[in-house]
Amino acid sequence: MSKLTLVSSNKCFGGDQRVYSHESSTVGCTMKFGIYLPADAVDGTKLPVVYWLSGLTCNEQNFITKAGAQRVAAKLNLIIVNPDTSPRGVNIEGEDDSYDFGSGAGFYVDATTDKWKKHYRMYSYVAGWLPELINENFSTIPDKKGIFGHRVNQHGRSWSSDFSTEKPWPVQICECLCSIAHPIRAAWGRKAFQGYLGPDENIWREYDATELVKVYDGPPLDILVDQGAADQFLKEGQLHPESLMESCAESKMPIVMRMQEVNCRLLYVCIRLLYTYIYLYIYRYIRL
16 A cells, blocks of 8 residues: 555544545556544544545545535544545546546546556546455545545446446445436446447446346345436436336346436536535435
């Protein structure tokens, strides 16, 4: 494991909101992540941990400054870790050319194409490297963790790697806001998968939740998806939550899908609304 460098630390609701940087051999560059440590964790008490994966254009700062999750985590005694969404500054031609591919849009996959495979290995980073780093350096309960997040992270192995029989990452709970539920059918997903994984759609299916539900044969998962009914990208055909629901029904996979009557395009814009969802998600996790 690499050495952590403290970038910032601020007192927040009795605990510490910190940002660290570290060198990662998995993605071959310096990475940053945020971590909220309630007071008990700062004092050395082992606590559960949840990982928040942000969406397109985000870095480790978005969740820290916009979600309001620290207050909830302090009240419920929970560590929250939020990594960056892609490698940074690796000097790949074209990595900064568009908002939905490259920098800020790693899609939490392990790239296999020659141009991207050296650095864009975000699945291995968030499912392997980062949890090991967190467990080694902070007071966590390693076998009690959850994953939740917004938009681009909720596909395939990235949002519940229990779907993967090849590289399982057991989680107790998975919760999603406005997920890209069937990326093979979405322009965002097809662009990313073509660029990172090449033309073979069989490989794409390994990162598509709707496809992976069909072949999943592990223990029951606890899945919650919230989707805004007025979401612009739902209307544009980027999300396909109905496909995930159909696959879950056919596979008898328990899932709760809630269509919310909200007018905000992105829940990050609706700070009060997002805070409400964060509170409910974290509270639900603690109860489990």
